[in-house]
Amino acid sequence: MLDGWSGAPGTSTYHFNPRNAKIDKHIDTWDSINNQEFFSLEAFLDFLRGLTSTHSVPRGLEQPEYTVLRRHAGYSVRRYRPFLAVQTALDAAAAGGSTPVDPAGPGGQAFDRLARFIFGGNASAQKMAMTAPVFTSSQGVMQFALSTVPAPLAGAEVEAVEEGGGCWAVRTFGGLADTKSVQQQAQQLKKELERDGVAYQEAAGWKLA
Numbered sequence: 001m002l003d004g005w006s007g008a009p010g011t012s013t014y015h016f017n018p019r020n021a022k023i024d025k026h027i028d029t030w031d032s033i034n035n036q037e038f039f040s041l042e043a044f045l046d047f048l049r050g051l052t053s054t055h056s057v058p059r060g061l062e063q064p065e066y067t068v069l070r071r072h073a074g075y076s077v078r079r080y081r082p083f084l085a086v087q088t089a090l091d092a093a094a095a096g097g098s099t100p101v102d103p104a105g106p107g108g109q110a111f112d113r114l115a116r117f118i119f120g121g122n123a124s125a126q127k128m129a130m131t132a133p134v135f136t137s138s139q140g141v142m143q144f145a146l147s148t149v150p151a152p153l154a155g156a157e158v159e160a161v162e163e164g165g166g167c168w169a170v171r172t173f174g175g176l177a178d179t180k181s182v183q184q185q186a187q188q189l190k191k192e193l194e195r196d197g198v199a200y201q202e203a204a205g206w207k208l209a
Contacts, residue, residue: 062131064145064163074192075171082165085135085143088113088158093140101140103208104182110142117144117158124150133209168207169193169200182208 016023064083068076091106111134118128128146135143149160171189175181186206193200 062129062145062147063133069167072192072196075169075189077167077198078170079167080163080165083145083163084147084149085145085161085163086114086117086149086152086158087141087143087161090136090140090142100138100205102179102182103136103138103206104177104179107136107142110136113156113158114142114144117152117156118146121156122150122152126150135207135209137207138205169198177208 064080066078066080069079070077088110090101090103091109093101118130120127126148128148131145135141135145137143143161143163145163152158152160169189171185171192173181173185190200
């Protein structure tokens with residue numbers, strides 16, 4: 001999580017001509033590129049990456065609401081609204097593992113507990129649609145974000161929580177999300193935040209989605 005962060009994806013500058021009461025120049029600068037000249041190949045490739053991005057949530061699946069505040073070449077800054085979730089301990093945490101827990105580690109048992117909950121294994125016997133993404137965190141929990149969260153069954157080892165929202169730095173990557181690649185991506189994100197002078201809360205940990 002980021003400390004007291006606010007910003008914008010870029011800057012738009014308008015030049016107003018008082019003689020004819022019209023705007024005679026409009027200049028956009030993007031946070032995600034260095035070369036702001038027209039026509040910039042870097043800007044074109046950045047725009048093309050946005051059009052062809054495969055990092056999207058399938059249509060119809062719920063997800064926490066967020067606003068992109070700033071987009072850099074290697075990461076974006078998002079402000080998440082508060083959301084409800086059901087969570088359970090990751091397999092290593094449930095077995096008494098150390099903290100922080102590897103978010104890319106085994107999570108089959110945790111997923112099964114949450115799946116039983118949303119498929120009717122709750123105090124209201126309410127069935128809910130699958131949501132995205134599935135969050136795992138270095139704090140040792142797996143979460144499904146939900147629009148409503150009924151009370152869990154006694155002894156189900158799941159709990160309903162409300163996440164407070166806030167600003168998060170997000171890095172997307174492709175390929176297998178194994179422990180090695182996830183750790184590399186997390187370290188790269190930290191380096192880029194430090195390079196750009198963006199303060200973050202180390203104690204808040206990080207999430208894999």
